[in-house]
Amino acid sequence: MPVEILVDKWPGKVREITIGATSADGGTRSKTVTVGGAKTLPFLHFELPSTHRPAVALEIKDHRPDDWSPLLLEAWGDVVNDPSSWAKAGEAMGVDLIMLALSLTDADGKPITAAGAVDTVKSILAATGLPLIVFGPGQVDVDNEVLVAVAEATKGERLLLGVCEDKNYRTIVATAMANGHLVNARTPMDVNLSKQLNILISDMGLPLDRIIMDPTTGALGYGIEYGYSVMERLRLAALQGDSMTQLPMLVTPGFETWKTKESKVGEGVPEAWGDWKQRAINWEVVTTMALLQSGADIVVLRHPDTIRQVKAAIEELMAVPA
Numbered sequence: 001m002p003v004e005i006l007v008d009k010w011p012g013k014v015r016e017i018t019i020g021a022t023s024a025d026g027g028t029r030s031k032t033v034t035v036g037g038a039k040t041l042p043f044l045h046f047e048l049p050s051t052h053r054p055a056v057a058l059e060i061k062d063h064r065p066d067d068w069s070p071l072l073l074e075a076w077g078d079v080v081n082d083p084s085s086w087a088k089a090g091e092a093m094g095v096d097l098i099m100l101a102l103s104l105t106d107a108d109g110k111p112i113t114a115a116g117a118v119d120t121v122k123s124i125l126a127a128t129g130l131p132l133i134v135f136g137p138g139q140v141d142v143d144n145e146v147l148v149a150v151a152e153a154t155k156g157e158r159l160l161l162g163v164c165e166d167k168n169y170r171t172i173v174a175t176a177m178a179n180g181h182l183v184n185a186r187t188p189m190d191v192n193l194s195k196q197l198n199i200l201i202s203d204m205g206l207p208l209d210r211i212i213m214d215p216t217t218g219a220l221g222y223g224i225e226y227g228y229s230v231m232e233r234l235r236l237a238a239l240q241g242d243s244m245t246q247l248p249m250l251v252t253p254g255f256e257t258w259k260t261k262e263s264k265v266g267e268g269v270p271e272a273w274g275d276w277k278q279r280a281i282n283w284e285v286v287t288t289m290a291l292l293q294s295g296a297d298i299v300v301l302r303h304p305d306t307i308r309q310v311k312a313a314i315e316e317l318m319a320v321p322a
Contacts, residue, residue: 010239020131026156030129036248057097058090063107084127114149186214235295254302
């Protein structure tokens with residue numbers, strides 16, 4: 001007896017949002033990345049074909065990151081000493097986007113300056129044709145200073161600027177509106193807070209097709225269950241027709257997983273934990289795949305082996321069965 005497969009039909013749809021601008025649109029990128037467009041839950045091809053595949057971004061720093069795991073530094077080699085070379089290496093291995101995370105200090109230990117941040121961003125734009133995400137160091141005053149300068153210096157490139165939070169969204173949204181960029185709207189793991197920030201940003205006049213949600217998450221074993229459920233609820237609300245949740249989602253599993261003990265520590269741990277390198281990569285891969293299943297449209301990763309495995313998994317998941 002044949003089994004009937006139940007098919008959900010949703011009234012809502014996730015907005016399609018494009019990051020980056022080619023010369024035809026006033027930018028210099030050789031390609032753009034469009035995410036979103038989902039009309040059903042992830043990878044359910046029997047309900048509706050997926051519009052756009054999830055995008056994989058590589059996180060790089062503006063100088064050699066002394067606080068990163070030696071496993072990461074070893075994997076990337078000398079390119080970590082120069083952000084433009086690092087970005088080129090990421091493009092060569094097939095990532096879709098480059099995410100530059102600015103630091104509070106420069107390579108000499110001096111406080112970061114707006115001019116220095118602009119120079120770094122321009123060097124990366126010259127080195128790669130991929131769309132660019134730029135995150136500030138994470139302190140409101142510094143973020144506002146450097147991101148405004150970066151936005152003005154790259155007008156028309158359609159960068160994704162972050163992190164845009166409730167305590168600083170006005171400045172970042174204003175400069176994004178003035179210079180043709182997008183914003184990464186980050187909130188703690190909470191459906192209502194995500195929706196509220198989207199409303200506040202929209203009320204300032206920034207179109208919804210220039211907002212990417214960043215609901216944050218935890219790594220495997222460190223709160224991923226809660227992050228997963230929040231993202232799933234956001235996606236369900238979007239499909240049910242809630243316009244303020246119908247935005248693509250970005251998450252940073254690379255940042256989350258490489259700060260866990262399982263990834264950072266290679267000595268003084270139980271033997272049953274196994275090989276350090278394989279464990280750390282697995283931690284990033286498993287975390288990422290879970291978040292893709294919960295609706296992530298952009299995942300920001302760190303280790304090259306993770307990038308290869310996740311991209312291969314996405315290809316397989318996006319293949320429609322014959």
